[in-house]
Amino acid sequence: MSPSAVKEEERPMSAIRIDARGLSCPQPVVLTNRAIEAGATNLDVLVDNEVSKENVLRLAKRRRLWASLRQEGPDIVIEIAT
Amino acid sequence: MRPDPNLIAGIEGFEDAGVYRLRDDLAIILTLDFFTPVVDDPYLFGQIAAANALSDVYAMGGRPVTAMNIICFPPKKLPMEVLNRILQGGLDKMHEADVTLVGGHSVEDDEPKYGLSVTGVIHPGRVLRNRGCRVGDRLVLTKALGTGIVSTALKGEEADPALADRAVRAMITLNRKAAELMTQMPEIHACTDVTGFGLLGHACEMIEGSDAGLKIQASAVPYFDGVRELVESGYVPGGLYRNKDFRMPLIDVRPSCPEWLLEILFDPQTSGGLLVALPAGDAETLVKNMREAGIADAAVVGEVVAEPRGKILVV
Numbered sequence: 001m002s003p004s005a006v007k008e009e010e011r012p013m014s015a016i017r018i019d020a021r022g023l024s025c026p027q028p029v030v031l032t033n034r035a036i037e038a039g040a041t042n043l044d045v046l047v048d049n050e051v052s053k054e055n056v057l058r059l060a061k062r063r064r065l066w067a068s069l070r071q072e073g074p075d076i077v078i079e080i081a082t
Numbered sequence: 083m084r085p086d087p088n089l090i091a092g093i094e095g096f097e098d099a100g101v102y103r104l105r106d107d108l109a110i111i112l113t114l115d116f117f118t119p120v121v122d123d124p125y126l127f128g129q130i131a132a133a134n135a136l137s138d139v140y141a142m143g144g145r146p147v148t149a150m151n152i153i154c155f156p157p158k159k160l161p162m163e164v165l166n167r168i169l170q171g172g173l174d175k176m177h178e179a180d181v182t183l184v185g186g187h188s189v190e191d192d193e194p195k196y197g198l199s200v201t202g203v204i205h206p207g208r209v210l211r212n213r214g215c216r217v218g219d220r221l222v223l224t225k226a227l228g229t230g231i232v233s234t235a236l237k238g239e240e241a242d243p244a245l246a247d248r249a250v251r252a253m254i255t256l257n258r259k260a261a262e263l264m265t266q267m268p269e270i271h272a273c274t275d276v277t278g279f280g281l282l283g284h285a286c287e288m289i290e291g292s293d294a295g296l297k298i299q300a301s302a303v304p305y306f307d308g309v310r311e312l313v314e315s316g317y318v319p320g321g322l323y324r325n326k327d328f329r330m331p332l333i334d335v336r337p338s339c340p341e342w343l344l345e346i347l348f349d350p351q352t353s354g355g356l357l358v359a360l361p362a363g364d365a366e367t368l369v370k371n372m373r374e375a376g377i378a379d380a381a382v383v384g385e386v387v388a389e390p391r392g393k394i395l396v397v
Binding site: 004024025026027029030033051054055056057058059062077 | 234235237238239240310313314315316317318319320323
């Protein structure tokens, strides 16, 4: 069965990935916030510094979203979900 | 460093500007400050950069007299009108300060930068240093905090227009009137201006390694309405985290001061207010005089205490 034949509701829910590496504050927060506003419920935000990590975590907390951290090589992935 | 008996304030310590004695009754104050745009509007940026540079002279208790422009600009990337608007903003602030522009220097650069080299005058016996506060003094702050947080939100186009306007108005406000009212008081023991290290960072410079400590009443510190929400939503400048990491060893925070408020006390300010230490009996008078003169946010924010020595208690 080709992927196009899979019905929408049968697909495993995959996270939208935001690559915010190399961006300075507040861009990682802005991109994350816009994705949430656009209706994203499952996000992986990739950042490469502590300031971005802390700020994206704050946004998640403020919006009462679940968030956890995962190391991916030298980078940090913030997993956000409703 | 070559010793010079006429050097009153030099590169040692954390003074806001250099001070050099020319005669027994006259010293010059020298300072230089420039940075990248904190707002999009070039005219406002010029005003902010000039007000910020002039502030160092006011913080020493002096009167700025002349200034020179320092400008970096990408003429191939941005229209020359932008350059003209930056310079006009600076010039208008110099005029407001009764300061004469005497020259300057420009450099082609990828990112615009603007500021001033300012020369001021003062009586050598009336120089106000960062150090010198005495136990029992009160601390007066003359502008609300939050310009760094608001600038960060502005970069993300997430700042409420009313909040942005409030912060810009604070940044373009000269510390001239505040300084004039301060120097009319019978006794001032120490003064600095609150800039990149935030209120607590500059407060640390007043007492680090000294026999006195400070007690800051966090709830009395003025800040812009709306910055709490920005801090909690992640619009926090990197400099705020660095200020906090650097100075927390000198800070004792009581539970009465919530985390978001502590962070506002570390927010790096552009063209921030004066932080003045003076006898308790005069502090309320100074605040009253300032408020009557339109410096609406002036407030007593803390006091100089014997303990904790060389540290800051935030309550």
